[in-house]
Amino acid sequence: MTTTGENDPRLEKYRRMQRIRQFEAKAEAIHAAGEIPGALHTYAGMEASGVGACIALRDDDYMVGTHRSHGHPIAKGAKLRPLMAELLGKVTGICKGKGGSMHLSDFSMGSLGETSIVGSGGPVAAGAALGAKLQGLDRVALCFFGDGASSEGAIHEGMNLAAVWSLPAIFVCENNRFGMSTPTDKAVAGANVADRAHGYGIPGVIVDGQDVDAVEAAVREAVDRARAGKGPTLIETKTYRYGDHAVNMGRELTPRGPEHDDWVARDPITIYRKRLVEAGVADADLDAIDSAIADEVADALQFARDSDYPVFAEAFDHVFVDRLPIPADVSAHA
Amino acid sequence: MARVTYLEAIHQAQKEEMARDKSVFIMGEDVRCNVFGTTTGFVDQFGEERVRDTPISENGFIGAAGGAAMVGMRPIVDATISSFLFPAMDQICSIIAKSRYIYGGQARLPLVIRSCLFYGNSNAAQHSDRPYSMFMNMPGLKIIAPSNASDMKGLLKAAIRSDDPVLSFEDSTCWMAKGEVSDDVDHVIPLGKGDIKREGSDLTIIGVAGGVNVALNAAKKLAEEGISAEVIDPRTLVPLDRELILQSVRKTGRAICVDPAHMTCSAASEIAATIVEHAFDALRGPVVRVTTPDTHLPFSPHIEKPLYPSVERIVDAARRIIGAERAVPA
Numbered sequence: 102m103t104t105t106g107e108n109d110p111r112l113e114k115y116r117r118m119q120r121i122r123q124f125e126a127k128a129e130a131i132h133a134a135g136e137i138p139g140a141l142h143t144y145a146g147m148e149a150s151g152v153g154a155c156i157a158l159r160d161d162d163y164m165v166g167t168h169r170s171h172g173h174p175i176a177k178g179a180k181l182r183p184l185m186a187e188l189l190g191k192v193t194g195i196c197k198g199k200g201g202s203m204h205l206s207d208f209s210m211g212s213l214g215e216t217s218i219v220g221s222g223g224p225v226a227a228g229a230a231l232g233a234k235l236q237g238l239d240r241v242a243l244c245f246f247g248d249g250a251s252s253e254g255a256i257h258e259g260m261n262l263a264a265v266w267s268l269p270a271i272f273v274c275e276n277n278r279f280g281m282s283t284p285t286d287k288a289v290a291g292a293n294v295a296d297r298a299h300g301y302g303i304p305g306v307i308v309d310g311q312d313v314d315a316v317e318a319a320v321r322e323a324v325d326r327a328r329a330g331k332g333p334t335l336i337e338t339k340t341y342r343y344g345d346h347a348v349n350m351g352r353e354l355t356p357r358g359p360e361h362d363d364w365v366a367r368d369p370i371t372i373y374r375k376r377l378v379e380a381g382v383a384d385a386d387l388d389a390i391d392s393a394i395a396d397e398v399a400d401a402l403q404f405a406r407d408s409d410y411p412v413f414a415e416a417f418d419h420v421f422v423d424r425l426p427i428p429a430d431v432s433a434h435a
Numbered sequence: 436m437a438r439v440t441y442l443e444a445i446h447q448a449q450k451e452e453m454a455r456d457k458s459v460f461i462m463g464e465d466v467r468c469n470v471f472g473t474t475t476g477f478v479d480q481f482g483e484e485r486v487r488d489t490p491i492s493e494n495g496f497i498g499a500a501g502g503a504a505m506v507g508m509r510p511i512v513d514a515t516i517s518s519f520l521f522p523a524m525d526q527i528c529s530i531i532a533k534s535r536y537i538y539g540g541q542a543r544l545p546l547v548i549r550s551c552l553f554y555g556n557s558n559a560a561q562h563s564d565r566p567y568s569m570f571m572n573m574p575g576l577k578i579i580a581p582s583n584a585s586d587m588k589g590l591l592k593a594a595i596r597s598d599d600p601v602l603s604f605e606d607s608t609c610w611m612a613k614g615e616v617s618d619d620v621d622h623v624i625p626l627g628k629g630d631i632k633r634e635g636s637d638l639t640i641i642g643v644a645g646g647v648n649v650a651l652n653a654a655k656k657l658a659e660e661g662i663s664a665e666v667i668d669p670r671t672l673v674p675l676d677r678e679l680i681l682q683s684v685r686k687t688g689r690a691i692c693v694d695p696a697h698m699t700c701s702a703a704s705e706i707a708a709t710i711v712e713h714a715f716d717a718l719r720g721p722v723v724r725v726t727t728p729d730t731h732l733p734f735s736p737h738i739e740k741p742l743y744p745s746v747e748r749i750v751d752a753a754r755r756i757i758g759a760e761r762a763v764p765a
């Protein structure tokens with residue numbers, strides 16, 4: 102197939118990876134300039150993992166992610182404006198300015214949270230899969246977690262529950278070789294996180310996390326299996342993050358070995374672009390996508406900058422369904 | 436109306452709400468075999484999908500209840516003994532309490548986490564906790580702690596119907612106590628509404644959970660001495676009916692807070708602070724807490740029983756507050 106139409110699914114994968122890359126490049130730059138408060142954990146280098154996984158899902162399928170939260174929603178199809186506005190702490194942000202960089206979760210895209218407590222998404226994904234099953238819907242729930250998170254009990258409990266109840270869940274361990282400063286082989290017993298699947302009696306799959314097609318194929322198989330009522334799958338995407346644990350921290354946390362350059366040389370977007378061109382997609386069409394996305398990012402940033410900060414009462418909303426009152430002694434000085 | 440036990444009230448509330456609403460389901464360890472009698476006949480009536488035995492995996496299945504709630508179900512988790520909530524602090528505090536807030540209102544978490552306060556019966560320190568105040572310090576969780584069968588049923592039904600997460604702390608010292616309970620399916624007691632369990636004029640005793648019943652017995656004893664005690668049961672700890680408590684204290688000018696939890700940062704502490712902060716002008720004596728001291732609960736009944744709030748300790752406290760005032764020369 103050599104079509105390059107707007108809806109060519111191959112181009113959509115390229116578009117989403119490119120969108121993540123450019124969105125984050127902009128975010129990192131304005132974070133360095135002090136425009137974004139808090140920490141910024143970038144996903145650069147891991148785009149094929151998120152996009153390959155999410156492209157295999159339907160819009161109404163569920164997804165739970167992590168503190169490294171920029172890639173997942175964009176991979177699932179979220180619009181950029183509310184995400185950028187969230188990074189700037191604006192009321193038009195996807196979480197109304199209450200979540201920030203670690204929690205870019207767009208529920209309208211099936212997200213059920215990007216949770217910054219490492220490993221805590223496991224039970225949530227199992228529960229969403231249970232909910233879908235009880236409601237007689239054929240939706241699946243996908244849980245992204247890190248290599249570091251694989252050591253958390255919550256991940257184990259989520260997988261065990263999903264396996265013992267044969268729930269339509271997919272657990273995707275994005276093994277980017279480090280948890281903060283700690284290399285995976287110093288924290289994770291056994292060669293691969295995916296090997297743990299055998300302990301649950303479910304398939305465990307290792308996939309090249311820099312190859313978006315390979316990730317998509319693995320997740321599609323897991324999704325088919327889940328929809329058919331055959332239970333969960335554990336997939337480990339072997340990937341790499343280019344940036345430090347979080348950017349602009351003033352000090353490098355992650356020790357870099359000689360393999361750093363090898364990983365950067367296997368850039369997921371470059372690999373995929375080359376594949377598309379070899380398959381007949383015109384370079385000019387891909388360049389056009391790149392520049393359209395640059396416009397999207399610029400538009401998102403402008404939107405974010407033009408937006409208001411939340412009013413103080415927002416700090417008291419969404420604790421419960423009914424908004425809490427602002428205590429008088431606090432409001433007097435807010 | 437029928438006279439039923441507190442446990443039967445739980446059974447009725449769950450059964451009626453599960454019959455009423457298909458999105459309600461129950462899960463927990465060994466719920467099918469019905470250890471405490473709160474799920475009698477459930478598997479037959481509702482089927483195994485809606486009455487789920489879980490692995491011994493509190494963080495897993497309590498978190499899963501959060502996930503199921505986020506996609507439109509209304510789970511009831513039977514976590515059995517409240518001490519077993521500790522392995523699930525992660526999911527309760529980081530996911531269930533915060534998801535609605537952190538995602539700016541995108542999430543809704545209608546779920547109930549039930550557990551009992553299993554103290555006073557030689558179960559030793561690891562099984563005897565009364566941990567509600569730990570959760571009172573975590574915004575985003577509503578908390579009920581009923582002291583009798585009718586309140587238990589009405590509050591649990593409200594909890595199941597609530598769109599917010601609710602922790603239900605069920606006091607095992609109340610389990611077998613019978614009370615008149617409505618059989619109206621809509622016998623729902625609104626969360627956040629306290630109740631005056633006994634009217635009085637000299638002193639307010641605010642009881643928490645089973646502490647209410649101890650307070651009522653103390654009030655009878657005090658009446659024999661000519662001291663008229665009002666007994667208030669907040670029933671819900673979050674939201675707390677502060678206004679009802681303050682109204683009573685403004686009337687009586689004296690307050691004792693009775694709470695079977697450990698003293699420091701107990702519900703009693705929060706109630707006492709509220710009184711001192713907002714009804715200071717009305718006070719005619721110190722606000723006193725009658726709680727469990729800050730030691731662990733031992734196995735041997737000889738040294739366990741005296742640790743809890745008792746009629747004697749409350750009566751002593753009442754005499755002390757009133758006596759102290761009377762000792763001041765006019």
Ligand SMILES: Cc1ncc(C[n+]2csc(CCOP(=O)(O)OP(=O)(O)O)c2C)c(N)n1
Pocket residue numbers: 168169217218219220246247248249250251277279280281346
């Ligand atoms: C329960 C918990 N413990 C520790 C942390 C601090 N922390 C944040 S991210 C992180 C590393 C996580 O590593 P991994 O799961 O591999 O994800 P990655 O950052 O590599 O994407 C740590 C230790 C946390 N947020 N939550």
Ligand SMILES: [Mg+2]
Pocket residue numbers: 247248249275276277278279280281
């Ligand atoms: Mg990692």
